[in-house]
Amino acid sequence: MVSVGLTFNKDHFLHDPLLNGFPSPENPLRLVRIYDYLHDNKLINGNSCQLLDSDPAELSDILRVHSSEYVQDIKQSAETEKKYIGNDVYLCNSSFKVLLQALGCVVHAGDMVASGKYDHSFALIRPPGHHASVDSFSGFCIFNNSAILAKYLQEEYDMKRIAIINIDAHASDGTHSIFSDDPSVLCISVHQDPLTSYPSKGFIQEIGFRPALGYNINMEMPPGCGNSEYSIFFDEVVEKVLKQFDPQLVILECGFDAYYKESLSKLNLTVNGYYHIIFKLAKQWNVVSLLEGGYHEDLAVLVEVILSGMQGDQSVVDDVDQIELLASRCANTRKDFNDNLSKLKFILSTYWQLDSLDIING
């Protein structure tokens, strides 16, 4: 039986924009909905899905990635200013405590899989992390959870090859900046076209720097893309690159804002689309999933779908009419996607074998 470990950031509600007197899509309701749903539907602590308590991370864990000046700045700002600090990021009195607790969940989720005790794991945490770089916050993100986990696994488990895959609707710009010249961490991000979406980074041409050229991969999804385009991208790029890179572990930056109901983006993944992404990944690699974005009412259902996909359960059924979804998008969506995919494959062909052998052999 496939085993899945869960960690949960129990202190998350102390990081709340309303404590500062203004609303934000990144608020405690996100995790409250998820936890209540999993608990009420008896989806945790069954035979194969265990929720375990996590200790807070150490300051030294954050310093695996971030500069000490930046960390001190965040800590002091949280304790003294308690306010919006820019780039969609706010801090409350207890935010630093919440961040350490969230990172504790992240590191624990990594331990579960790296130690071999669990096949996969999912850290249910907030705030998200993939926009944070070594010394800057952005887009609700303060510390980069996946980058800290990758460094932790390298340093504590001597892992030589780790893949980080971002499926959040927004580019994983912080993570890519941290590993842009490090070929031991392969970073792949599939996100909405940056010309139409925050953070206006993550273009196809951004492929990293020597000696890691080709180890930063960005796929621009035109607005309207959904299940079939994601499936093609994963089959034709992600799976082939992963097989050649042969990661010892895959970290999934699991954002749920590529969902068709998300108001902050214009992508069209459904529950079935998410299911197939995780099912295919988890069938071949050990996956540590970290919650990133996603601000709509179906977050909890999508977490359930990820858990089902990790456990290899039966495919889930969509409650949305695919014909209507397809009809709602621009007539050029598939053509633009195909153009982007061709461009990406051409650029990556210097570094990765992406054509099937029978085509090459004629």
Ligand SMILES: [Zn+2]
């Ligand atoms: Zn996002």
